[in-house]
Amino acid sequence: MKKWKVAIVGAGYMAQEHARALSSIDVVELVGVCGRTRQRAEALAQAHAMPVYRSITEMYADTQADAVVVTVNELAMPDVCAESFRFPWVCLLEKPVGVDLQAATRILEDSRRADARAFVAFNRRSYSATRQALQELAADDGPRLISVLDQEDQDAARAAGQPEEVVRNWMYANSIHLIDYFSFMARGDVVSIEHGAPWTPESPRFVAATIRFSSGDVGIYQAVWNAPGPWSVTVTNREIRLEMRPIERLAVQRRGERRLTEIEPELVDAEYKPGLRYQAEQLISILEGRQAGLATLDDAMRSMELCAKIYGLAPAS
Structure with missing residues (x-):
């Protein structure tokens, strides 16, 4: 049986979770780790x-x-990706792809120059709840209303030791998880973005935007900053309403029904950090030359650009 050799750069929490998911696959051999903090790298290696x-x-x-x-x-x-792209391995990059849109653009350009095979670990795309939702949506090609509720807390990020540059760009660091849902739940290109409540960096409070797509799909993004609120995603078409709240669980309301019916997530999302085991399987599919559902760097860039436009950090189209 062929073993696929996988290496890890970084030795923090996410490195540990990726290693645990990857090591559970029979055809994977973890062959090395390179980390900034030697003690953590040695612990992961051991x-x-x-x-x-x-x-x-x-x-x-x-x-x-x-x-x-x-x-x-x-x-x-940016620097780690540039070095990684020098070699002919498949690269799976944790999100976000850089601290802001400029950094993401540099990483994408470096990958193209190197002709790198690079993908981005948007693990929420790999949640069983997300995959179940996409299966439900596949039965109806009519217009969709996608509503995303986001909550972010810069004070908590600072208290957790995040660098100030990361805190200032927290929409890329954390909101990107939710904004990415528009990139694969909605069809077509972004036609317009209307700002109901614009981002105010000097006094973050509420952000609201309506995103219209060429397919006729409509996205509604709402975020509360430094205030309480849940993360949730809902998608409605003519026949069903899907609700993920929390994101790890799916509930379905069908036309003619008044109640939501919960769909049990796959057990694997309880055994590992949600999405990571399926994501690891997708990485192996790519190595084996099969189709896989991992986000490409171009996919990630679209989500970064959408994030920038929602927050008024880049010109709206």
Whole structure:
């Protein structure tokens, strides 16, 4: 049985979760880790019986890995990606792809120059609830109303030790998880964005925007900043209303019914960080030359651009 060799860059929480999901797949061999903090890298290496390397270049030269999972922080992403793209492995990059739109653009341009095979770990796309929702939507090609409720807290981010540049760009760091739902739940291109409540960086409070797509789909984005609120996604068409609140669980209301019926998520989303085991399987599908549902860097860039336009950080089309 062929073993696919996977290396990891970064040794923090997400690196640990990716390693746990990947190591549960029979055809995967974890072959090395390279991390900024030597102590954490050694702990991760010991947990999965793999060596620690001083650099990405050294790790590829020694392992000839088939894939690498990059889990470094937003500020380090451009330089780490540029080095990772030098080698012919498949790259799975943790989101966000850079601290802001400019950094994401640099990473995308570097990947194109290197002709890199790069994908982005939007694990919420891999939630069983999200996949179940897409299956429900496939039965009706009519217009969709997609409503996203976001809640963010910059004070909590600061208290958690996030760098100030990351906190200032927290919509890219965290809201991107929810804004990405528009990128694959809605069909067609963004036609217009109307700002009902614009972003006020000097005094963050509420953000509201209506996004219209060429398909006729409509997106409604609402965010509360530094105030309480749940994360939720709802999608409605002629026949069904889908609600994910929390995002990890799906409930369905069909036409003619008055109640939501909960759909049980797959057990794997309880055994591992939700979405990561399925995402790991998708990475292996790519290595085996099969189709997979991972977001490409171009997909991620569309979500970053949409985030910028919702928050008035880039010109609206």
